[in-house]
Amino acid sequence: MTAPTTGVDRASGRPVVPVRGAQRPLGQAEVRVTGGFWAGLQATNACATLEHCESWMERLGWLANFDRVAAGTSGSDRPGWSFSDSEVYKLIEAAAWEFGRTGDAAADAMVRRLTARIAPAQDADGYLNTCYGHRGRPPRYSDLETGHELYNTGHLLQAAVARLRTTGPDELVDVARRAADHVCATFGTAGLCGHPEIEVGLAELGRALGVPRYVEQARLFLDRRGHGTLRDIPLGRAYFQDDVPVREATAFRGHAVRALYLSAAAVDVGVEFGDDALVGAVARQWDHTVERRTYLTGGMGSRHQDEGFGEDWELPADRAYCESCAGVASIMVSWRLYLAIGDVKYADLIERTFYNVVATSPRSDGRAFFYANPLHQRTPGGVSDDDAVSPRAESGTRAAWFDVSCCPTNVARTLASWQAYAASAGPRELTLLQYAPARVTTTLDDGGALAIDVDTAYPADGTVTIRVAEAPAHAVALRLRVPSWAGGAVLSEGGRTRAVTPGFAVVDRPLVPGEEIRLVLPTTPRFTWPDRRIDAVRGCVAVERGPLVLCAESVDLPAGTTMDDLEIDPSVPPAQLAGHRVTVRTTDGTDVVLVPYHQWAERGPTTMRIWLPAGRPIGPSDRDSVPPVS
Amino acid sequence: MTAPTTGVDRASGRPVVPVRGAQRPLGQAEVRVTGGFWAGLQATNACATLEHCESWMERLGWLANFDRVAAGTSGSDRPGWSFSDSEVYKLIEAAAWEFGRTGDAAADAMVRRLTARIAPAQDADGYLNTCYGHRGRPPRYSDLETGHELYNTGHLLQAAVARLRTTGPDELVDVARRAADHVCATFGTAGLCGHPEIEVGLAELGRALGVPRYVEQARLFLDRRGHGTLRDIPLGRAYFQDDVPVREATAFRGHAVRALYLSAAAVDVGVEFGDDALVGAVARQWDHTVERRTYLTGGMGSRHQDEGFGEDWELPADRAYCESCAGVASIMVSWRLYLAIGDVKYADLIERTFYNVVATSPRSDGRAFFYANPLHQRTPGGVSDDDAVSPRAESGTRAAWFDVSCCPTNVARTLASWQAYAASAGPRELTLLQYAPARVTTTLDDGGALAIDVDTAYPADGTVTIRVAEAPAHAVALRLRVPSWAGGAVLSEGGRTRAVTPGFAVVDRPLVPGEEIRLVLPTTPRFTWPDRRIDAVRGCVAVERGPLVLCAESVDLPAGTTMDDLEIDPSVPPAQLAGHRVTVRTTDGTDVVLVPYHQWAERGPTTMRIWLPAGRPIGPSDRDSVPPVS
Incomplete structure (x- = not known):
């Protein structure tokens, strides 16, 4: 393992480098994690997850899609969804961060190998997409609402930013530059993608390469959205945030990942242009959303139907969607707001989300993932078939791969860059x-x-x-x-x-x-009472310890009892035993062991709950809430 | 108005006439409703809803689809979903019941007029469908999972049964007979529709015409389902009940309307063939579902995502789907079980569902409808645009028509036949x-x-x-x-x-x-406490009066307060004031008026809730439950 040095300054390896702000982000070279919880997850990510993702994409033909475009043999039998290209780009990004972090030659080789697959598929004018615009495929930009073309490109640009900031200019960066030029040439006056992402990609590539036109194009996209340009769909235009301009919105809404990627870009653009009103608008939406539309875990997205935010206080534990990707995207927004504004609350939510969403997704071996992260599992999940693609965002069972497999690569790129969020500097x-x-x-x-x-x-x-x-x-x-x-x-x-x-x-x-x-920092386990306006968990209490949300898992219940029998006596504080085990007293007088939520479902199919019904006496009035998370 | 008499026996006008059972259903001629709550709804249905539905289907081209098939001019521009034909059939059924009930010449004319539109579209071999099998359209039965061809046919047969049992054989009955023959000829050995419905249609038409082969075909379809014949979909095969055979299932599951239509047919077939085990299987599933997967309103279906049942005790008030059609379908199942077994509990649920789901759907003028019937509206619904098609199953606002417009005609046919469920006879x-x-x-x-x-x-x-x-x-x-x-x-x-x-x-x-x-029957308003296993309404109490579930609606709250402030003092029983107004005392000591749930959202956009947070002292322990509904 050789740490890369050539052409890389000490502050390199940062996903976001704003031109101004309250805080300066530190780079990978400035923060070297030497062990502990996150080093363990990063090692598993590097040793298992990266290869795992590449191998699935090879197996399913998502990589070969690029070869086929290059060879002119694309056709109607193309496998994968319209966004499968983005998985390749997110994997490249993950490998780039990993190489930057450790100098691992295998990660570098992965970047080069994947770059060599995608580059030949790029058209002369910079267009790069395996689903549209080539033989046997629909024309370019013929379905902006659901085609994900600019979304894919956005992830390509983010991958190039990672490479540029860890290793320096290379073929990947050249590909991205041509793609960005093509986007600017094509979408200067009109057009909008149904899934925001191009905006963050353009903003950061523009900063990294010093090309203001890219950042300006991000601003154009941002200002264009919210005016009903995209056609209405059964879920409504809020689904892709085309209902209300980002400056006028009051809360994150619609599809959670879309809303959060867009909000991250709004901060980028606001900071870049010194547009405090824009940054302030996102900050207000963040406040509203974190108070009223965010789970105790930091998870966002209350609805399966549209993978979306619900209404204020609509936070069902059992049907919580809390997509792993929304956790990643929430960290992207909070990090940008932290850098711009400096408020500690953003870093608080980042910690909560890292420990209880991002760390929850991968199985301990790094080869299976949660897509949805509910706070309550009513029936035991299935047994994972590690050789099969899960057709759905199942809860209760981590899956090796998904038909829509956005989460594994998103978790991978975020774990590989964890240290980027650990510290910042001021003058x-x-x-x-x-x-x-x-x-x-x-x-x-x-x-x-x-x-x-x-x-x-x-x-x-x-x-x-x-x-x-x-x-x-x-x-x-x-x-x-x-x-x-x-x-x-x-x-x-x-x-x-x-x-x-x-x-x-x-x-x-x-x-x-x-x-x-x-x-x-006192890590005595503590009760957390919900805001009284959250119907879904009224009369329940959760237990947290330090940054960890704990849960009851059926394998830990006393023999002969089920989750339905569990009722906590909140007059007895949770107890910490030797070996960091935490117990709570039930109203039947027995003690039940709780485990960190991120560890659940590692011991076979189980039922689980974070919010535990509280018997009387219930301690604090349920009118008392614990802001900001609910 | 002339009551039809020719060829109609006194016991005519019954939707279901089992060959045996604990009770014999009475016909329209035996039960003449002379006034009251249901007579009012029936009058509105007859005077407004029937014409309303016909006019929307004309406007949207759903009726012209039949003309185009007849003229050989069908094409890729056919408007409507693959199931739009069924709306025409359900409307014919509604008009047939209405004519049977009152002898209203306008209803009879509607049956004849619509029959004259559909009959010419029937192929020589009996196939009748405007979406498949003709010029510019996909081939017959090329998408059994989602094409709804047999589903459409099932509704045609039910319409013919209504006509046959109220007026006698006519052109509609001839069309249905040819369609049924075609189904038997085509699906004797294999094939299954993604949406059950053909089964109830075949069973009853077979009984009505005395053609055992139709009932036998229903049995074949029933036995065929549950073995994974249909392809897997992201929502899983439980969506169309092809996961587990109906005899082996333990609860209604998957898409609620599909599950209930199938279960109704299972009772029909079980009764017809003296198969007590089959009837018993449905009865056990009914018990399980009514205890654990049914709302206080009688509504079924906890999930928007798949319009489906959730898991046991998953009964969110705010995201309750409780599709109006599922209420209709639930009544179909309960009625068949009542006739077979005679237990009063089935009639209890029928009453609950009629008053709190079916009666809730239509606006008081009969020209707009709820599709979903949640028990909690967090934000005010929109203002109905009576000239627009709603693209979604919106909550909080009744819509004139829907893109998927199954509910208006389903409510119409059920209201027109209400009296069929009012009485029964034994020896x-x-x-x-x-x-x-x-x-x-x-x-x-x-x-x-x-x-x-x-x-x-x-x-x-x-x-x-x-x-x-x-x-x-x-x-x-x-x-x-x-x-x-x-x-x-x-x-x-x-x-x-x-x-x-x-x-x-x-x-x-x-x-x-x-x-x-x-x-x-004492109709003093009463508190109803939920089963403690229902997380979604823990710590809440509902108020009922007679068969009516009541709700708090924001227009009735004291000035300056919102639904978020509402907390009930359950030590003060709900009070009935003059004029049937019911009030509850809040913990702040003020009284709040409640209204029948079926009347909500008639006074402009409002928020609403049925389950009211209860302050302490909370009266009965929340361990006490009130079976069977939750």
Whole structure:
């Protein structure tokens, strides 16, 4: 394994590099995760998931679709949906981040191998798509509502951004540039894709290559949407956010992934053009959505029917869709808002979503995935057939691959770039947002070098120890996120210990190499009561521990009892036993073990629930809510 | 208006005439509804809805589709879904029942007029379909899963049964007979339609015409289903009940209307062939479904995604689908089970479904309809555009017509035949099941004539007065249904008054012409608590009055409050005020008026809820459930 160095600056490897904002994102070279929870998931992603995805796409002919276009042999028998190209691009993106993170030659080879498959399929004018525009296929852009052509291209551009920011210009970047030029040439005055994604791709490729025209094209698409340009469909134009312009909307709505990709692009464009009103509009929609349309897990999307947001307070646990891809997309939006505005609440939601949606999707071996992530499984899921394609977004069973297989590659690219969301910097400050064993190094704006080593067993334990390795002589602000759940947190530094409240705990003074700063976040398991307006979980209580949402799984119930019998006595606080096991007391007086939600369904088909019916006495009034998540 | 008489026996006008069973259904000529709640709905149905449906189908070209097939000018531009033919047939059926009920010449003219449109489109071999099998259209039976060809035919046969049993053989019956012959000739050995319906049509036409081969073909279709013959689809084969044979299933599942039409046919076939095991299988599925998959309104279908049943206890109020057609289909199943088995519980559910699903669908003017019937409307519905086709099964707003417009004609045919479900007879007994002002006359098996007049303001008032008009000298059993909700009912007859319990109150003695029998069903409004396993309404209570489910509608809330503020004090019983207004006390000490659910959304866009959050003290433990409905 050789870390790439040529042509890569220290701040490389960042998915988003805004031109301005409250915070500067740190790059992969600046945040090196050295172990812990996320390093484990990243290793599985690298060793198993990437190859797994490539092999399924080869097996199903989604890769060969490119060969056929190149060879002029495409036809009506093309396998895959119109968006299968995007899976290839997301896999390339994942491999690019992985190579950037570790220098793993296999990941680099995957990027090159896949690039060599897609490049020959590109037309001379830059158009690249295996579903439209070639022999035996419908004409280009003949179905903008559902054809996903620009959506596919958007993912190609994001893959190229990953490559450019980790390795440098190559054939993939050239392909993407030609594709972006083609989009600008074709959609300068009209046209809109039914699935937003081209916008984030154009904005970031424009930034990465220094081509303002791409960012401007993203702005055009953004302004064009919301005026009923796309035809009405049974689910309504809200499905693809063509009902109301993004500036005027009050909440994320319609298809969740579409809504969130679009919102991410709106922040990109707003920041790029100094359009604070646009950024503010998305921030308000985020507030509304996180308060009223977001699950305790951070999951978004209450409806199977349209994979979409429901109405305010419509948050059924059993039919929660909470698509893995919507978790990824939510992190994209929150990250952009955090960089623009700097509010800690965005990083709080990112943590919640990472631990309880993104980490929940892959099976522990990285070769099967949840598509939907409900908070309640009423009947045991099936037994996964790892040799079969799941025709549906089944709940309760992780599947090796899906007919619509957007989630595996989306999770893969996000896991491979986890460290990008862990820290940020200001003029003379460094902020730790997510906790993992890591070395974080950065160069402050005045040229001063700062390096720290983070040691922690988080999230199993809430103690985070920071050892200063290198620091300038002058004062710097080291800011440590204190999550919203961490009441009673304590910071020890400079020979004293003090209580710190949720938000940022700040050490603002000259740091001394060798000194230790210790943040202790209480991870005593706690009850969380729902907002009284959520009908679906009225009279229930959830248990959380640190950033982890816990759940009851049927395999852990006392013999002879079922989930239907479970009723919690909320006058007895949840207990943490040895080995990080958490138990709750039932009204029958027995104790039931809870497990982290992200671990559920790893021990055979089970039923499961996060929100547990609470018997009386029920402790706090159910009029008390715990904002912002519900 | 001239009542038809020629060729029609006194027991005519019955949708279902089983060869055997616990009860004999009474015909339209035996039950004459003379006023009251249902007479009003029937009048509106006759005066407005029938013409409304015909005019929309003319406007949209669904009727002209038949003309084009007849003229050989069908083509790829055919308007309507593959099942639009069935809407024409259901309308003919509605008009046939209406003519049978009242002798209304306009209804008769509609049957003749529509028959004259469809008959010329029939092929020489009996095939009749405007979507398949003709110029510019896909071949016959080329898409059994979704093509609805046999489904359409099934509705044609049901229309012919209605005509045959109200007026006698005519051109429509001839068309249906040829269609049935064609089906038997084509599907003797293989083939299955993705939407059950042909089965009930064949079974009843076979009975009505005395052609056992039709009933046998229904049996073949029934036995063929459940073995994975139809191809798998993303929603799974349970969607069209091809996952498990009907004899082996444990609950109604998949698409609700499909499941219920199939179950109705299973009872028909089971009764016809003396197959008690088959009837018993459906009865067990009914029990399971009514306990665990049925709403307080009688509505069935918890999911929008597949218009389907959910899992046990999955009964969200806000996303309840409760399709109007599923209510119709549920009545079809319950009626057949009642006739076969005689248990009062089937008539109880029929009443609940009639008052709270079927009566809810049509707007008071009979020119707009609910498709979905949720128990909770979170945001105000739109304002109905009576000149537009609704592209979706919207909640909160009745629509004049739908892109998929199954519900208006289904409601129409069911309202026109309401009286068919009101009474039944045994060897020397007469049973009143549904209460309305009516004259009921029948000839007992020994030739004795029995005639009674029913006088009641039901459901506004629970007093039912029966005056004997004619009776044989020997003892007869007059059985009056005491609904499951009617604790404290009292029967006065023969000079004495006694308490009667839910089930049947029986007067078994010689009846004296001129005597009065009075049943008083208490209609004091009452709280209903949900089964504790229904997560969606935990901590809530509903209010019912007689057979009516009540709801809170936002227009009735105190000024300055919203539905989100509503919390009921369940220690104060609901109160009935003058004019049948019902109020509940909130925890804030104010009173809120409730209205019958079937009347909601008649006063402009509103929010609404049936299940009302209950503040403490909450009265009965929420472990207490009120079976069978939830």
